[in-house]
Amino acid sequence: MNSTRVFDPSMIVQVIPDLLSYLDVTLLVAVTSILLGSLLGMILAWARTGHHRVLRWIANGYIYIMRCTPSIVLLFIVFYGLPKLVESMTDYDINDTNRAVFAIITFTLLFGAYISEVFRAAYQAVPKGQYEAAVSIGLTPFQAFRQVMLPQATVIALPNFGNSVINLLKEGALAYTIGLIDMIGKGNLIIAQNFGAYGVEIYLACMIVYWIMTTCIAKGFLRLEEHLDKGQSLRAKNPAQAKARILPVWKSVPALMRRIQRQG
Amino acid sequence: MELDYTFMIETFYKVWGGIGTTLGLTALSLLIAAPIAFYMAVLRIKGNLIGSGITQAYISFVRGTPIILQILLLYSLLPSFLNVVVKALGSDFNVFDSVDPFWYAVVVFSLNTIALLAEVFRSALLSIPKGQLEAGVSIGLSEFQTYCKVIIPQAMVVALPAVCNITVNLIKGTSLAFLMTVKDVLAIGKIAASYGYNYIESYLDVFIVYLIVCTVIQLAYKFAEQHVGAFRAGA
Numbered sequence: 196m197n198s199t200r201v202f203d204p205s206m207i208v209q210v211i212p213d214l215l216s217y218l219d220v221t222l223l224v225a226v227t228s229i230l231l232g233s234l235l236g237m238i239l240a241w242a243r244t245g246h247h248r249v250l251r252w253i254a255n256g257y258i259y260i261m262r263c264t265p266s267i268v269l270l271f272i273v274f275y276g277l278p279k280l281v282e283s284m285t286d287y288d289i290n291d292t293n294r295a296v297f298a299i300i301t302f303t304l305l306f307g308a309y310i311s312e313v314f315r316a317a318y319q320a321v322p323k324g325q326y327e328a329a330v331s332i333g334l335t336p337f338q339a340f341r342q343v344m345l346p347q348a349t350v351i352a353l354p355n356f357g358n359s360v361i362n363l364l365k366e367g368a369l370a371y372t373i374g375l376i377d378m379i380g381k382g383n384l385i386i387a388q389n390f391g392a393y394g395v396e397i398y399l400a401c402m403i404v405y406w407i408m409t410t411c412i413a414k415g416f417l418r419l420e421e422h423l424d425k426g427q428s429l430r431a432k433n434p435a436q437a438k439a440r441i442l443p444v445w446k447s448v449p450a451l452m453r454r455i456q457r458q459g
Numbered sequence: 460m461e462l463d464y465t466f467m468i469e470t471f472y473k474v475w476g477g478i479g480t481t482l483g484l485t486a487l488s489l490l491i492a493a494p495i496a497f498y499m500a501v502l503r504i505k506g507n508l509i510g511s512g513i514t515q516a517y518i519s520f521v522r523g524t525p526i527i528l529q530i531l532l533l534y535s536l537l538p539s540f541l542n543v544v545v546k547a548l549g550s551d552f553n554v555f556d557s558v559d560p561f562w563y564a565v566v567v568f569s570l571n572t573i574a575l576l577a578e579v580f581r582s583a584l585l586s587i588p589k590g591q592l593e594a595g596v597s598i599g600l601s602e603f604q605t606y607c608k609v610i611i612p613q614a615m616v617v618a619l620p621a622v623c624n625i626t627v628n629l630i631k632g633t634s635l636a637f638l639m640t641v642k643d644v645l646a647i648g649k650i651a652a653s654y655g656y657n658y659i660e661s662y663l664d665v666f667i668v669y670l671i672v673c674t675v676i677q678l679a680y681k682f683a684e685q686h687v688g689a690f691r692a693g694a
Contacts, residue, residue, distance in 0.1 A: 263673035265631035268645060268666050275658035283461070361523075368525035369635075379528065394535035402524040402532065409523035 206396040232306025239311035261308030298370040317352035357416030477644040488568035496576035521574035583618035623680035
């Protein structure tokens with residue numbers, strides 16, 4: 196450890212472009228895990244709210260176990276255990292698979308458990324009368340779910356979903372411990388190239404990048420929430436005003452980006 | 460898949476021995492963080508612009524960055540920093556050899572927990588109606604007394620479930636202390652694993668230990684919640 200060298204702030208600025216070139220790996224792992232994890236979460240939430248006792252029991256047990264497992268332990272179990280398991284079952288060697296795959300599997304398992312709680316709570320927060328009313332005017336159960344329950348549950352789930360996304364992004368930083376070269380992995384490589392120097396500066400640079408990302412995501416979710424909130428909560432704007440701005444999600448995200456850009 | 464069960468049982472007892480470090484780290488961090496976090500919560504509620512701005516920036520930074528980076532940063536910063544301080548004081552105490560990394564871990568996890576607890580305490584304090592404070596003052600208590608005897612006891616009950624979550628997350632988080640060469644549950648498992656390449660068995664042991672610890676902690680908090688929340692039962 197080099198204790199005589201002074202802290203060099205210019206190094207932070209210098210390494211950021213290098214680190215950013217590996218940001219795509221970090222984001223790829225996070226986004227894929229969020230998408231697959233949301234699917235898993237929906238299945239788990241469906242199992243938990245359903246009437247099948249065995250399914251409910253399995254889902255509850257799974258969520259409980261995941262809540263008690265440190266993500267790094269799960270990451271190690273998947274990274275060392277999965278190749279062994281696959282090999283013993285199919286004689287297929289997956290040891291050389293890209294490490295990002297192991298990271299994605301781990302974080303999908305974790306995110307699914309966390310997010311299923313969010314989905315379940317949001318779904319149960321929508322009054323049951325809404326569903327009954329929709330069915331009684333002739334919608335099929337699926338239509339009622341799709342057109343009445345889901346839009347309302349989405350708004351309720353959004354703040355917690357945003358929190359979970361941010362948490363996942365932060366936990367994704369663990370992936371470097373299994374040797375994935377993501378942003379932190381690259382940072383460690385740079386430190387190694389400098390024979391252990393500049394550790395403080397490079398870790399600080401990584402933290403700044405993460406801080407900016409998480410802050411932007413939090414702000415983005417806040418905006419999206421305001422946008423989708425169609426007069427249900429106290430926070431919602433004048434209903435007439437809100438109605439003029441109703442857009443489907445796939446249109447509202449680009450619109451949002453434009454608005455953020457315009458505001459500079 | 461063939462698991463080596465004798466190895467697994469043997470390692471389980473070894474790994475179980477690390478539980479003292481894990482729980483000690485968790486408890487110490489919580490104890491150090493709680494008063495500071497409370498002070499920060501009060502600062503954010505009624506502090507001036509600068510005090511509340513600084514705490515807000517601190518909380519946002521800690522909550523917005525991965526804990527693994529906080530560990531890596533402080534573990535490369537703290538020892539040299541401490542060394543400079545010790546040298547400046549004119550002592551020839553060798554920081555690098557004689558400070559147990561456990562204490563660096565305590566610092567890191569305390570700093571992290573402060574930010575999380577501050578948010579919880581703030582929302583808990585805000586959930587108590589203002590009338591409680593006014594009522595306390597109107598019957599002749601000082602504001603400080605009202606806080607100690609009326610508001611804080613109620614706020615703690617509100618905060619308890621969130622504090623339980625933070626504790627469980629902290630226990631899980633301390634597993635990262637192995638990066639600082641602290642010999643906690645995961646570190647012992649890792650050492651046992653690399654000794655005979657029995658990775659999966661030993662990590663499964665670690666997994667079981669965490670499962671047991673988290674279950675016990677959650678049950679304890681549930682028990683506490685039922686007891687201190689007794690006054691709300693009639694409400």
